Amino acid sequence: MRVIDYYNYIATAAYILMGVAAVFLYFKGRKNEKPGISDRASGIIFLLIMIVAAAVRLYKLGEIPLGLQQDEASIGYDAYTLATFGIDRNGYHWPMYPITWGCGGGSPLLIYLNVISISLFGPSIRNLRMIPAVCGILTVALFYAVLRLTLEGRRFRNELSLLGAGFLAICPWHVILSRWSLDCNIMPFNMMLSFWLFMLGVKKKKGLFYCLSAASFAVCMYSYGAATIVVPILLLCLCLYGLKTKIFTWRDVIASFVTFMVVFAPLMLFYAVNYLGLPEIVTDFICFNKFTAARTGEAFIAFDGAFFSKVLNNLKLMILGVSVGYDKFTLAHFYPGYASLFEFTFPVTFIGLFISIKHLITGKDESGELTVQYRIGSMLFMSAVIGSLVLDIIIKPDINRLVMLFVPFIFFFVIGAGFILEHAKSMFVAVAGLLLIGALSFTKDYFTDYSHYALSIYMPGYGNAIERAYELSEDKRQIRSTYEGLSAPFMLALYYTDYDPYTFYQTVEYKDPYAEFRIAKSFGNFVFELPEDVTDEKYAEDIFVVASSELQLFGDLSAYNVDDFGGYFVVYK
Numbered sequence: 001m002r003v004i005d006y007y008n009y010i011a012t013a014a015y016i017l018m019g020v021a022a023v024f025l026y027f028k029g030r031k032n033e034k035p036g037i038s039d040r041a042s043g044i045i046f047l048l049i050m051i052v053a054a055a056v057r058l059y060k061l062g063e064i065p066l067g068l069q070q071d072e073a074s075i076g077y078d079a080y081t082l083a084t085f086g087i088d089r090n091g092y093h094w095p096m097y098p099i100t101w102g103c104g105g106g107s108p109l110l111i112y113l114n115v116i117s118i119s120l121f122g123p124s125i126r127n128l129r130m131i132p133a134v135c136g137i138l139t140v141a142l143f144y145a146v147l148r149l150t151l152e153g154r155r156f157r158n159e160l161s162l163l164g165a166g167f168l169a170i171c172p173w174h175v176i177l178s179r180w181s182l183d184c185n186i187m188p189f190n191m192m193l194s195f196w197l198f199m200l201g202v203k204k205k206k207g208l209f210y211c212l213s214a215a216s217f218a219v220c221m222y223s224y225g226a227a228t229i230v231v232p233i234l235l236l237c238l239c240l241y242g243l244k245t246k247i248f249t250w251r252d253v254i255a256s257f258v259t260f261m262v263v264f265a266p267l268m269l270f271y272a273v274n275y276l277g278l279p280e281i282v283t284d285f286i287c288f289n290k291f292t293a294a295r296t297g298e299a300f301i302a303f304d305g306a307f308f309s310k311v312l313n314n315l316k317l318m319i320l321g322v323s324v325g326y327d328k329f330t331l332a333h334f335y336p337g338y339a340s341l342f343e344f345t346f347p348v349t350f351i352g353l354f355i356s357i358k359h360l361i362t363g364k365d366e367s368g369e370l371t372v373q374y375r376i377g378s379m380l381f382m383s384a385v386i387g388s389l390v391l392d393i394i395i396k397p398d399i400n401r402l403v404m405l406f407v408p409f410i411f412f413f414v415i416g417a418g419f420i421l422e423h424a425k426s427m428f429v430a431v432a433g434l435l436l437i438g439a440l441s442f443t444k445d446y447f448t449d450y451s452h453y454a455l456s457i458y459m460p461g462y463g464n465a466i467e468r469a470y471e472l473s474e475d476k477r478q479i480r481s482t483y484e485g486l487s488a489p490f491m492l493a494l495y496y497t498d499y500d501p502y503t504f505y506q507t508v509e510y511k512d513p514y515a516e517f518r519i520a521k522s523f524g525n526f527v528f529e530l531p532e533d534v535t536d537e538k539y540a541e542d543i544f545v546v547a548s549s550e551l552q553l554f555g556d557l558s559a560y561n562v563d564d565f566g567g568y569f570v571v572y573k
Contacts, residue, residue, distance in 0.1 A: 004337040004441050011344035011434045018420055018427045019347045025423035032425050042158035046144060046165060053140040053169035056443060057133040057178045062126030065180060066451040067458030069332060070488040072181045073495035075106045076128045079114030081501040089494065091505040092287040096270045102292040102518040107183035108267075109190075109222040114181070123498065128181045135189035136178025140169045142192035143407060147414065149199040150377025156421050163432060164414040170439035173340035173399070173406050175446065176333055180458075184224040184403045191220060191404055195380050198238075202376050207252050214256035218263035226401045229394075230387035234404075235260075237383035238376075245363075247376050293516045311393050318392045321402060322349070322409045332457045333399040335442075335450060340399060340406055342438045345413055348431060352416030353409075356382060378415075381408035459486055461566040462545070467496040468563055469543045469570045473525055477541050477572075481528045484547040485567075490520035490528050499524070543572040 037045075068076075078088045078098050088098040100106035113131050121127050144165035151157040168174055177185045194216035201209030217235060220227045242248045261268075266288075272278045273288045281288040320326040323346035325339025334340065341349070356378050363370055388405040395401055421428035451460070466489070469479045481489055494504065508523040521528060530546070531539060534553050546553070546569055554560055554571060563570040 002337055004438075004445070007438065007441065008337070008343040011342075011438065012347065014430065014434060015344055015347040018431060019351050019416070021427060022351075022420040022423050026419075030423055032421060032423055034425050036156045037158050039158065042162060045162050049144075049162065049165050049169050050137070050141060053165075054137050056170065056175050056446075057136050059447070061129050061133055061179060062124065064447060064451055065454050065458045067455075067460030068125055068463050068492060068495065069180060069182075069458050070491045071106065071183075072125075072128060073463075073488075073491040074100050075111055075114060075181055075183065076123065076125075077491065077495045077499075078106065079111050079118055079128075080123050080495070080498060082111070083115045083118040084498075085501055087501055089501050089504055090289075091501070092282065092289050093284050095287040095289050096266055097289075099289060099291050101516075102514075103294060103516045104225065104291060105517065107222060107224050109219065110181065110183045110186055113186075129179060132181055132185040133178050135186045136174060139174070139189045139192050139407075140165050142189070142196050143168050143410075146192060146195045146199055146377065146380075147411070149196070149203055150374055150380075152203070152373050153371050154374060156418060159421060159428070160414050160418045163417055164410060166432070167341075167410050167413060167435060168407070170436075170442070171341060171406075171410065172335055172338040172442050172446075173333060175442075176335060176450075177403075180332065182332070182400065184226070184400045187220065187223045187227065187403045188407055190216065190223050191384065192407065194220060198380065199373065199377055201252075202247065202373055207255055210248065210252045210256045211259040214260040215263045218260045221264055221267055224400075224403065226391055226395075226403065229391045230384065230404050233387035233390055234380075234383040237386050238379060241360075241379045241383075242376060245372075245375065247372055292518065293514055314392050314395075314397050317397050318389070318402065318405070321397070321399065322346070322405065332454065335446065335453065337445070338438075338442050341409060341413070342435070342442075344434070344438065348416035348420070349409055349413040350416070351419055352412035352414065355415050355419055356412055378411075381411045384408045455567075456485065459489075459492065461568040462486060462489060463492045463496040465545045465563070465565040465568040465570050466493045468565065469545050469572075470497040470499075472543055472570070472572060475525060477525065477543055478539075479526050479543050479545065480530055480534075480539070481526065481545045482530055482547050482550055482568075483528060484550060488517075488519055490523065490526065493526055493528075540573055543570065545570055 078100060081087055081089055082094065082098075087093050088095055088100075090099055092098070095108075097104065097108050098106060098111055110131065114128060117127050117131060144161050147161040147164045148157060151160055174188065177188070194213050197209050197213035197216055201207070201213060217231055220231050239253050243250070243253065269278075269281075270288050273280060274291055280290050317326055321340060323339070323341075324343045325334065327334065327336060337343070359365060359370055360375065360378055360382060363375060384404050385408050388402055392402060417428060417431050420431060451458070466479070466481060469481075470493070473479050481493070483489060486492075493499070504523050509521045510518045511521045512518065530544070530550070530553070534544060535555060548567055548569065551557065551562070551569060551571070557571075560571050560573055
């Protein structure tokens, strides 16, 4: 066992004891009468939190994690071809939704944001990851702003808002998510921007902010496929609660709905083309194209005799995901020993969840009627959980798809910690201190060990090797690539070589052109398969990219040039 494993046991026990002690003090009627920190001190601490948030998201961004994951390469390559040629890799001019792998797999918002980034700064791994990193930093600030609006007028507003911002700034899930480029990785930013605009509407009682929030929620639909289920459910819950409690009016709802539909309309037309039988709309200026396959078997659970057992299993995985973690979740968003929200925070988190449910049902706490802002702010986060819960029931869950679930659970942690603070300041300091120690351990391990842990995910060395092979080939010699230790190596070849998209889509041969995820067998002068006998004379002019374990296939290497790229080699005569 590692040191962090022992620490998790100790910190978990401490959080349980502090939660029990706070409940005991609550029933004893003991209150923390000490004053909270000032707004000035809060501002200084928040600035320090933002510096930390920026540092852990930007430091060695192009090198940690080392290498490039295939979905990053897919997003980056389509952004490059659109910025440079005005088409995606499938030959469509400015598609509303690039079909990427054939069934999607790369939502349009991040791709088009990268089109802007590439146009301004050029293609590179660091620039490809810069948008999620910057969005991650801004998400911390937005979460802080939402907490302050939600907790306005309540005791210890500054302490709790800072705790929430600090937790998100160093949270393993959010740090890992901010440092690589997958479409779902900017969803927390989109969600918190929508929440912030909505809470401004509640505070200022102006329909304009509700409409801006609705537009922002509609943009979420372009961010990631899971939003098509979570966001409508979230908005439905929010509208029903807001109308019932008279927080806003039917006029606000109708104006916001119209705004949402206007922003969502282009994507809705794309869905109509794909799911309602409308013909493709293909022009030189914009395309509403069809997927080549439906993404169902890979993402959704089957409605068969085992459906209910699968649902129960999904719920179990969801609970594990927001508590002690589950190591079978998407490895690119999970680091053993740390879980998504640290392994030890769940006792306080579930206290906060219970309190939030109680507050929403009763509208009161021990001090009396709850403020409108607190109630609707709590409902925002609870609605995201309800939407994610529905999604969790019908899909095969992983951290990517449940991306809208984790910030709400940090909110519940804040509410649970607030309950402790209401009764004992010293225990609240201990809660924050234990969290800080866990964060320091995570930061050390992430920047020293994570790239080694994630070797199979980011495939370091291969991209540089395939780039070197392409330089040597001069588009004339055949390049034959291994598949060992790799996932969709053709995608990395496209990204690292800035390959011409016209040549690609005119020459590509897929293993199965109608698979949910199309994998190229070959294109141009690339073949992603090694021959049975690499020393055969007919391959004498070919360039090979192989793993270290495959060097023995060439026998005596003295007849070859061998370029080493750390785990992958370029071998040629």
